[in-house]
Amino acid sequence: MEHTVTHFDTRLLLAKYKKIRMQSEHLCSPLETEDYVVQPIPDVSPPKWHLGHTTWFFETFILLPNFSGYKEFNAQYNFVFNSYYETVGARVLRTDRGNLSRPSVADIYAYRAYVDEQMEVFLENSVLSDEVSAVLELGLNHEQQHQELLMTDIKYILGHNPLFPAYRETDSVEEDLSVMDSGFISMAEGIYEIGFKGTGFSFDNELGLHKKYLEAFDIASSLVTNGEYLQFIQEGGYENFIWWHSEGWDWIKQQQAKAPLYWHFIDGKWMHYTLGGLKAINPYEVLCHVNFYEASAFAAWKGMRLPTEEEWEAACDHFYWGERWEWTASAYLPYPRYSKQPGAIGEYNGKFMVNQMVLRGGSTATPEGHTRASYRNFFHPRHQWQFSGIRLVR
Structure with missing residues (x-):
């Protein structure tokens, strides 16, 4: 009825x-x-x-x-x-x-x-x-x-x-986001529920609540900072193919990439463009505007990796999130029992489930109340222009 x-x-x-x-x-x-x-x-x-x-x-x-x-x-x-x-x-x-x-x-x-x-x-x-x-x-x-x-x-x-x-001289989207804590959170092996549960709105790509077995893992309690990433740059991270996926190394050569988007080396000093204008890099601020290739290369350089989206969702109640979209190691694919709606609305998400990687968590540019633990964003690995960052797993 x-x-x-x-x-x-x-x-x-x-x-x-x-x-x-x-x-x-x-x-x-x-x-x-x-x-x-x-x-x-x-x-x-x-x-x-x-x-x-x-x-x-x-x-x-x-x-x-x-x-x-x-x-x-x-x-x-x-x-x-x-x-x-x-x-x-x-x-x-x-x-x-x-x-x-x-x-x-x-x-x-x-x-x-x-x-x-x-x-x-x-x-x-x-x-x-x-x-x-x-x-x-x-x-x-x-x-x-x-x-x-x-x-x-x-x-x-x-x-x-x-x-x-400057977009605005002072803008809340680009407020200083400094890391307040560090360390890792240990997650036990076990079976975890993944996907949207409860009431209220969700996108169809979140549906298909299912169980996933995960090995034990440790996930960082905070995001990577500008200072940590700057060390990667200074130690030749963009010049050594060993850290990069093959497509990522191709991207490096084609784009002649040397730093995250909006970073500029001016008069011997690293600067970056923000919505408040050009500013000096704050090494304690949370990193932003890296693509999947850069995120995974940095993780490899640190001897770690990116979390899968299931690991991220299983652990997200144990750390603060929502400052940056966080790259995961998971390809954007349908959940079990996923079903596209008929007509034009069915084109909303399903047709993009190929050649893209999942990001989790939202960012300071995300409207209030728009994201949730099960929200799945997705972009091609080359994209830097989202407010995206890195959380590590070991």
Whole structure:
């Protein structure tokens, strides 16, 4: 029997909707108009595209199929703001998002205002089915994912401007995160439950609660610091192939990589770009912006390794996490009994379960309340632009 969402619940959802939608615009408030359009590399989307795409999600999956009489804001926007949903039709290539001088920034803010107004009318005058409520909850979490991507993409855009402009002079995302403790936590061998359990929202890639046998292991209670990684650099870590996977060594040679993203050796001193501008490296601060190749090479140099995602989840109640996305040694694959949903929503996670590595824990760029112990992020091993760090296992 299908249940429905009450008007009381709908009002709570509307309040949550407004709060999340306002946060996306707040994150963009320090930007100049020109900043909204830049796409330095294919992996980075222009900020205005994020604002349009998250709006398109609600229009496409909530309003158009469920709100009788709804008039589409602009029929061309499906082509412009569809990200990867083959079910929904043709779309602008990801590499061409930076060529979209039109629609303008003003057009996109008008689009957001229109859809938000229509969503408010819809939610205030509807009793939602479980199915529609679930899509709405997915849309809200989807926008929160894009808020994190907004921060990483804005940092990449400004951090590759030769003037190194500050996003905000003081910004909580880039607050100093110093390691307060050190040492290792011993985890006993045994069978551990892995995956989402309980109530509330989760993504489909967290589902399939299952048991996993783990050998005994010791996991670091804190993340690797800038100072520890600097020692790796100074002792020739980027010049010695022995520490690197073959693909990682190829990446080193192709990119001529010598340090984490945003690190610059200027006048005999290591500096790094932050959202507050260019600053000297603090050796006691938690490391950030390394890719999987760098994380695994550093671990090998230390005579250790990265945790598997199952080890990380089994141990995460014993250490503080949430400052950096933490690379794991696990490929991004489906859990037992994983099942894709029908239609376009089924394209959300499953189609990416190949050639990517799992990250756990969230970061200071992750919206409050968006992550949890079972949350699985995933990126290709080469990616540095996330707020990612390293936790070791021995």
